[in-house]
Amino acid sequence: MKKKILMSGNEAMGEAAIAAGCRFYAGYPITPQNELTAYMAQELPRRGGIFIQSESELAAINMVFGASASGVRSMTSSSSPGISLKQEGISYISGAQLPAVIINVMRAGPGLGNIWPAQSDYFQATKGGGHGDYRLIVLAPASVQESYDLTMLAFSLSDRYRIASMILSDGLLGQMMEPLELCDPDRPVEKIDKPWALTGASGRKPNIVQSLYIRLGDVEKHNLALQKNYRRIASKEVRFEGKFLDDAKLVVVAYGSMSRIAGAVVEELRKQGKKIGLFRPVTLWPFPTEELEELSKKVKKFLAIEMSYGQMVEDVRLAVGKGVKVDFYGRSGGGVPTEKQIEREILKALNSKR
Numbered sequence: 001m002k003k004k005i006l007m008s009g010n011e012a013m014g015e016a017a018i019a020a021g022c023r024f025y026a027g028y029p030i031t032p033q034n035e036l037t038a039y040m041a042q043e044l045p046r047r048g049g050i051f052i053q054s055e056s057e058l059a060a061i062n063m064v065f066g067a068s069a070s071g072v073r074s075m076t077s078s079s080s081p082g083i084s085l086k087q088e089g090i091s092y093i094s095g096a097q098l099p100a101v102i103i104n105v106m107r108a109g110p111g112l113g114n115i116w117p118a119q120s121d122y123f124q125a126t127k128g129g130g131h132g133d134y135r136l137i138v139l140a141p142a143s144v145q146e147s148y149d150l151t152m153l154a155f156s157l158s159d160r161y162r163i164a165s166m167i168l169s170d171g172l173l174g175q176m177m178e179p180l181e182l183c184d185p186d187r188p189v190e191k192i193d194k195p196w197a198l199t200g201a202s203g204r205k206p207n208i209v210q211s212l213y214i215r216l217g218d219v220e221k222h223n224l225a226l227q228k229n230y231r232r233i234a235s236k237e238v239r240f241e242g243k244f245l246d247d248a249k250l251v252v253v254a255y256g257s258m259s260r261i262a263g264a265v266v267e268e269l270r271k272q273g274k275k276i277g278l279f280r281p282v283t284l285w286p287f288p289t290e291e292l293e294e295l296s297k298k299v300k301k302f303l304a305i306e307m308s309y310g311q312m313v314e315d316v317r318l319a320v321g322k323g324v325k326v327d328f329y330g331r332s333g334g335g336v337p338t339e340k341q342i343e344r345e346i347l348k349a350l351n352s353k354r
Contacts (some may be wrong), residue, residue, distance in 0.1 A: 005182065013036055013148065016149070017075050022155065023072050025049065025050070026064055032079060101165050106169065116335075117170040117336060119257075120307065120311065137157050137165040137237065148182070159192040170307070233286060238286050240291055250303060253292070264339060287315050296321065303326075329341075
C-alpha cells in the first residue's frame with residue numbers, strides 16, 4: 001500500500017535509490033546535498049546495502065565504477081565542485097558502459113562559489129564534462145515527487161542501456177520539503193540480467209570491463225557502438241511537459257526549479273488573457289529537440305529562463321532554428337529570478353516587434 005510522507009528533495013532521492021535496488025553508495029560531504037549522504041548513511045546499511053563515506057570525490061566515483069562492474073546498482077552524489085572532481089571517473093564509467101546513477105545538487109559557481117542554488121552545470125551535464133565522445137542520460141526534476149520518481153527511473157534506464165544517468169537537481173529542490181508519495185514497499189525490485197558483470201568466472205569465460213583499447217581502430221569501433229546506443233536512447237527516451245501550447249504566442253522554456261516559478265507566472269498571465277505557454281524539458285539529454293522544432297512551426301517567440309547566464313538556451317535556439325526569436329533571461333551566482341522579474345521579461349518578449 002502506498003503512503004505519503006513529508007520529505008526533502010535530497011532525502012527523497014536517497015529513498016528512491018534504495019527503493020530502486022541501489023545497494024552501494026559512495027560519496028563525500030558537500031553542501032547543499034549533505035542530507036542525501038546522511039540519509040544513505042543511515043538507511044542503506046539497515047536495508048542490506050553498503051555505504052562508504054570516501055576520502056574524496058575521486059575515490060567515490062571510482063568505488064562506484066568497481067561496484068557497478070560487479071553488477072550492483074550503485075550511486076554517488078555531490079554538488080557542483082564535487083561533480084567536477086568526478087568527471088574523469090564518469091568518463092571511465094561511460095567508456096566501460098557501466099550503469100550508474102550520479103546526482104548533482106547544483107550550487108553557484110564558478111570555483112567554490114557559494115552554497116545557493118544555480119543551474120549553471122547544464123553544459124557540464126549535457127555536453128560531456130569529461131574527456132571523450134560520451135553521453136549521460138540527464139533528468140531534471142521540478143518537485144520533490146519528481147526527484148523521487150526520476151531517481152527510480154534513472155536506475156532503470158541506466159541498466160536498460162548500460163549508461164550512466166544523472167539527476168540534475170539544485171540547492172532549492174534538494175532542501176525544500178513537500179508531500180511525497182512513496183512506492184509500494186512490497187513491490188518487487190526490478191531485476192535486469194547482467195551477463196557482462198564481474199561476478200567470478202567459474203564455469204564461464206572471464207568477463208572484461210574496460211575503457212582502454214590499445215590496438216589501432218578498436219576505440220573507434222567501440223565509439224561507434226556507443227553512438228548507436230545513444231541514438232537508440234534519443235529515439236525512445238525523450239521526456240517533456242507542455243502547458244497552454246495550443247494557442248500560445250510566446251512559449252517560456254524552463255527546467256527544474258525554474259519551471260516551477262516560471263510556470264506559476266505563466267498560469268497567472270493566462271488568467272489575464274495573455275497567450276503564454278510553458279515547455280519544460282524533463283530529459284536534458286536527450287533534449288526534446290524535435291518537439292521544440294515542431295512547436296516552432298506555429299510559435300515564433302520563445303523565452304528561455306535559467307539560473308545561469310545562458311546554457312540551455314543554446315539547445316533551444318538550435319532546435320527552433322532561424323526565423324524564430326528566442327529571448328533569454330537568467331540569473332546566477334545564487335540569484336533566483338523572482339515572479340515579478342519573470343513576468344517583466346515575459347511581457348517584454350511577448351510585446352517585442354520581432
